[in-house]
Amino acid sequence: MPNPPSGTATPGRVRVRFAPSPTGFLHVGGARTALFNWLFARRHGGTFVLRIEDTDQERSTEESVRTILEGLGWLGIDWDEGPFFQSRNVQAHRALALRLLEERKAYYCFCSAAELEARRAAAEKAGSAWKYDRLCVNLSPEEARRRLQGGEPAAVRFLVPEGTVAWDDLVHGPTSFDSAVLEDIVLLRSNGSPTYNLSCVSDDVAMRVTHVIRGDDHISNTPKQILLYRAAGLEPPRFAHLPLILGPDKKRLSKRHGAVSVTEYRDKGYLPEAMFNFLALLGWSPGEGREKMTRDEMIAAFRLEDINKKGSVFDEQKLEWLNSQYINDLAPERIVALVRPQLEAAGLLSADIEEGGARRAWFLKVITTLKARSKRLPDFVRDARPFLTDDFEYSEDAVKRYLGTDGNRMRALRAAFETVEPFTEEATEKALRALAESRGDKAADYIHPLRVALVGTAVSPGVFTILILIGKERALRRIDRLIAFLDSRATAT
RNA sequence: GGCGCUAUCGUCUAGGGGUUAGGACGGAUGGUUCUCAGCCAUCAGACCGGGGUUCGAAUCCCCGUAGCGCUACCA
Structure with a gap:
């Protein structure tokens, strides 16, 4: 039984969410975000919600949704509610924008993309930082309505109020922005579709999210979202911004660093429990120099306050070491079950080494002698070959x-x-x-x-x-x- | 450029006003030995810089510097 929640949790039931956009595979950064949300929810007996942010119709694919779910499933990260699809909630998002419009907290903007681009280029040429110049802010509702009825396309912009926006970030501590640096963000595009910040706030409210745990590349979105909560008269959730996962060059981990998709690591022969453990240790430490831990131990020890603020380099060598540790703990039967497909693909599988086969016990012995020296699953296939067939070369x-x-x-x-x-x-x-x-x-x-x-x-x-x-x-x-x-x-x- | 975030061994990190600055991965060396791996032992390896505050600063404050992130009618 885990201990009662520590002081970080606000009273009431914890509700967190993981909100990937289905525009590709589940990358390790996203997986780690999901993992921390999951750990936090489990630690506090809360609810973990999965929300697919598929509002970018151009780039979202069903295939991507499948691989994300597959990746989470492989890691053993299960969710209590969802998956919900953000695209189903656009009416609610739009309603929120319309409400703000009504309350004069948002306004119609008729500036076209081309006009905006021209003014931005001019400003930059003049050496000043560009921010939307509020050309449309004083349009009267009547005029706006008239132009709208005349078929002119318009976006809806949020009227950013003056003042500073501050919050107590659960990992970074007190953080603040002067709202003067924010421009009047677009809430609804001229085609009527909601934008990210609007949708995110609307859905988080609808899902009664208490803690937003996400990558710290979202820090600069946070003041915009808090302002939206305020304008809507709603209490914002608590925020916890996770440090990014970096490549060896200390830049945000991306495809040019090699494998970034969790399924790639699965295919390379890493164990999900090793991957889980490794990812948990990227940016979080329970102290006491603990490295290899069970899920339950991680749940019991997990505290957002122990997450560090510095981005961490993904070190595959350490992953490999952890993996070898986990492999060593595996019963030979489990290993055989895991490498079976690869054995079969290599043409090394025969009935007598399958369960119940005449040479089963013998094969388990082979696997056992190979275990201590194996770092990844394919090592077994490579090394078991001469035991299973005469067909091998002299190196x-x-x-x-x-x-x-x-x-x-x-x-x-x-x-x-x-x-x-x-x-x-x-x-x-x-x-x-x-x-x-x-x-x-x-x-x-x-x-x-x-x-x-x-x-x-x-x-x-x-x-x-x-x-x-x-x-x-x-x-x-x-x-x-x-x-x-x-x-x-x-x-x- | 603007805004923000960050800064302990190569990497992941612990610690946090007085410590031989601890552990893990990786590296090196030695042992075990038929090889490699494993295992065991040992070693090398860090508080970004400068100013304060203080008897004392890696730790607190300020200023730099560097890195990263964001700066869309993407999410």
Whole structure:
């Protein structure tokens, strides 16, 4: 049972929302925002609402909605209400704008995009910062109505009142803006569609959102929204602005930094629990140097006050390390279930290693010996290959480093192994070492080529371990194959 | 340009008027050993700069500087 909410929460039930726009995949920044909202809601026994901000009809796609839901689902971030689609609420958004219009807190603006652009260019040329010049602010309602009826298109602008706008940001502390720096923002476009700030406020009110937790690229939208709440006579929610996730160049993480979509990380073989844990630690720390934590531990420890203000670089190496930690905790059965599709795709899946199959137990042993050295799921597929098929090559590196010019040692080893019974790790190791000693060689002179014979690579788990896993019969065949390879090489040169 | 936000090891961070400035990833070295990984041990590595306040500042204040974000009839 988590402790009662700490002082940050306003009284009453916590309601938060994640509001992605479906114009692409779920990127890690968005995922982290969702995650923090989720953690906060769970911590306070509140409600997590999912709202899809699809009002940009040009760029929003259903496919994108699907991948966002898929990404959240993969991470185990579930929502209590929604998904709601913002586009369904445009009537409410418009009604709010119309109400402000009625109360003279907003006004019609007939300036066309081209006129605006011209005036802006002129202002910039003159070296002054451009802000909408309020050309239409004093139009009488009668004149506005007349021009509207005459078919002239008009946008609705919010009349920004004078004064300062301040709020106590839950992560940044007291923050304020002079409203003089704000221009009269467009609420309704000339085609009648609502703009972001209007829709956002309208929906947050409708959904009774108590805490807006979002990226700090929204800090400059916050005063506009607070002003809108005030104009509507509504109490604004609390705001918490999260630091951005950065690429290695300290710029906001984007596609040119490589993978930014959570599904890409899934496909690269990261575990959702590792990704979740890693993302939670980006900008948040529970203190005490805790790194690897369960979801419940994170929920219990989560406090907005502990979120730091500095943007954090996404360090995939650390993600990989965390992932390896999580992989290590996984039961072999779970690992098999996770890599099964890739095994199948690689043509390595056979009935006898499936659940209930004759070699199931054996295969679980293979996975177990591979576990400690695996950082990502595909590592298993790569490393399990020589256990599942004879179809593998000798790596160039292994050949260069460990293969001599003739097969004599391997011939001797093969003969020695042939008589080892039972064929155990201890017995085979003893036989190999005895053989090496009797011939005045080092054990390594046999061990390394043997590894190449067995798995084709210069690196693997302990040779005797894999030797037993592969089994006497197959091992002898593979030694034969290496001898043949060595002999053909000898005659070729 | 305007406005805003930020500033502790390479990276993620803890700490916060008096500390050997702590941990994790990554790096280096050594150990285990048949390789690599793992594991264990050790090491290197930071308070952006300048002024204040103070007996004492990385910590509080101011001023710089730098980085980032926003500056749409996108969200």
